[in-house]
Amino acid sequence: MEESPGDGYARRRSRGSFSGVFPGRRQVGDVLRTLVLAGFVLGATTMAARQQPEARALDPVGYGWLVAAALPLLACRRYPMLAFAVSSVLALTYYWSGYPGGPVIVLPGAALFVLTRVRGPATASVAGGALLAALYLVHGTSDGDWLPPLPAAGLVAGVAAVIGIGTALRHRKAAQRATREQQAEHAQRLAEQDRLRVAREVHDVVAHSLAMINVQAGVAAHVADRRPEEARKALQHIKEASAEALTDLRATLEVLRGGDRKEGVAEASASLRHIAELIDHAQAVGIDVYVRGEPGDLPPDVDGAAYRILQESLTNVIRHANQPSSVTVQFGRRDGALEMVVRDDGMGATAPRLGNGLRGMRERSEALGGRFTASATVEGGFEVRATLPVPAAPS
Template sequence: MVTGSRTCRPGWADLVLTGLVLVFVVGFTSAASRWQSEGESAAEPFRPLDALGYGWLVAAVLPLLLARRFPIVVFGLCSALAVTYYWSDYPGGPISVTSAIALFVLTVVRGVLPGAIAGGGLLVTLYVAHVVSTGNPVPTPASGALAGAAVAMVGIGAAIRARRAATRAAQDQAREHEQRLAEQERLRIAREVHDVVAHSLAMINVQAGVAVHVADRRPEQAKEALLNIKEASASALVDLRATLAVLRSGQERGPVQGLAQMDELLEHARAAGLTVRVHGRPGDLPAPTDGAAYRILQESLTNVVRHANQPSIVDIHFGRPGGRLELRVRDDGMGATPPRLGNGLRGMRERADALGGSIEAGPVDGGGFEVRLRLPVGGDGRDGE
C-alpha cells in the first residue's frame, strides 16, 4: 500500500504546473468578472463569482496534479467541468486551458492516437450538443477555434513525445555501448592476467616436479630446477605488477611485449626439458600484431608444457605469405586429442579475431598438436622463411 501511494503522489513539476494554471484561471476569470460586471447589459445577465464559482474553477484545475498518471480520466474530468462551467451563468474565463493542458499531457504520455481520439471525441460531443441545443448544424467560430487548439495540443504533444523517445533511444544506445566497452575491457584484463600468470605457473609446476623427483639422487639438478623456479616466479611478478600498474593508472594499454622478447619464452620451454626449434623469422610487425603473436606463442608453449603427452620437440615456424604473418607451433607429443575451449584457447581466438585474423588448433598426423595463426599485416612476404 505504501508503494502504491508513492506511485500516485504528484511530483514537483505537477505541483508547479497546477499552481500556475490555478493562479492564471482564477485570476483571469476574476478580472473578467469585474470587466463584464462594469459593461453588463440587461440582455446578457450573469452570475457573479461566489464560493461555488471559485470552487468550480479550482475543481477544474486540481485534476492536473494527476494528469501524467491518469491522463484519460483527468482529460475527461477537466473537459466536463470546463464545458459545464461555460453552460452555467458564471462569467467567462480561460477555464478551457485545463482541458487543453490535459489533452497535451495525454498525448505525451499515451501517444498520438489516444490523444487524437480524445480530442476528436470532445469536439464531436460539443458539436452534437450545439446542434441539439440550437437546432443549427452550422458550427460556430468558437468551434473552429477549439478544433485548432485541439490539433495544436496533439501536435505539440506528439513532437515532445517523439523527442523524448529519441533521447531515450540515444541514452539506451550510449549505455549499451558503455557496457560493450566494459565487457571488452574485462575480457582484455582477463586475457592479460591469464597470459602473465598461466605461463609462469606452468613452468614453475614443471620445475617443482623435477626438483621433487631428483632432490635425493641429483641435488645439483634439483638446485638448478629451484633456480629456474625463482627466475620464472620473479618474471611473473614483474609482468603481473606491470599489468596491475596499467589497470590502476587507467591507461588503455601498458608496455606491450613482442616477438623481440621471444628468447625468454624459448628458454623457459627449454628449461622444462623441451627442444625448441625456430624456423624462419617474423620480420617487422605492427605493435598490435607483434603483441598478439607473442601472447599466442606464449600460450601455445604453455599448453605444450601443461597438456602434451610426453613431448620432446617443439617446432616454431614463422612465415609471411601473401602479406600476412603465419605462426605455427607444433609439438611431437603422443595421442593428442581435439582441445576443449578453455581460457587459453578462447583468449587466443579473441586476440586473432580482434585483428581480423584466424587461428586453428588441433591434433596432427603422428600424434602431436599444432596451433596455426594467421594475422594480416601487409608487406610483400619477403621477411619470412
C-alpha cells in the same frame, strides 16, 4: 570506532524515509503547473466577467468550479486519461452552467498535452476529437455566447498543435532515453571487454609461469639427492619464472587500477621481441623450439596478441603434450596478415576441449578481426594456427 551492520541499515532506512517525505522534481513540477494554470484561468475569467454583465455572477461556487477543473492536472502524469476526462467534463459543464466564459478550456488542453506525451498521439487524437465534439455540443445547447468567435478549423488547429507539440516532445524524450541506454550498453560492453582482457592477461601469465615452476620443481625434487647441481639449476629457473610472473602481474594490475582500456598498454611487456625468453623457458624443461620465418614489424596490438598466443601455445605443450621433444614455430605474411603456426611432435593428441587457454587465444585473434584454429595433427602432435590482420602503415 567500528560501525555495526545495524547502523548502516538504519542510515539507509532513514534516507529512504526522507525520500518519501520530500516530493521529487516531477511532483513539484506538476504542482507548479497546476497553480500557474489555475491562477491564469481564475484571473482571466474574472476580467472576462466584467465584459459579460448578462452572465451569471462569478460567486464562490463558480471559482470553486474553476479550481476543481484544474485539480485533475495534479494526477495527470499518473492517470492521464482519467485526468483529461474529469477536467474536460468540469470545463464543459462550467460553460454550460451560465457562468462567465473564459479560458477554462486551457485546463483540459494541458491535460491533453500530457496525455499525448504519456500515451502517444493516437490516443490523444481520439481524446482531442471527443473534446472538440463535446465543446461544440455544449456551445449549441447553452444560452451564453462564451465560445470565442473562431471557426471550427481554428479550434481543430489548436488541438492539433497541442497534440503535435506533445508528440514531438515524446519522440525527443524517447530518443534521449535510447541514447542513454546505448551509452549504458556501450559502457557495459567496455567493462566486459576490460574484464575479459584482464582475465586473459592474468591467465596467460599465471598459467605459463606456474607450468614452468611445476615442471622445474618436479625436476628439482627428482634430482635433489643424486645431482644437486641440476637441482640448483632448476631452482634458479623457478626463481626467474616467478620473478617474471610477478612483474607481468604487477603491470597488469597497474593497468586495471588506472582504468586504461588501451590493449597496447596492458601488453606493453608482451612482444615477439621477447620470444627468446619463451624459447629459453621451453628449452629449460627439455623441449627444443625451432623458429622459421620472421614476423616482421607489427603494430603493438598485433605484436602483443601474437606473443600471448605463442606463450599460451608453448604452455599447453609443456602442460598437456604427450612426450614432446620439439616445437616448431612458423611465421609468415600473406594477404596483409601475420600467419603463425605452432606445432609440437607429441604423441596421441586428440581433439581439444575448449578451456580458458584456447578460448583466450581465439578471443585475441577475433578481437583483431583474425582467425584461430587448434587441432591434432596426423603425426599425433598438436597444432595451433592464428591469422592476425596487419593494418598497412600510413604512407
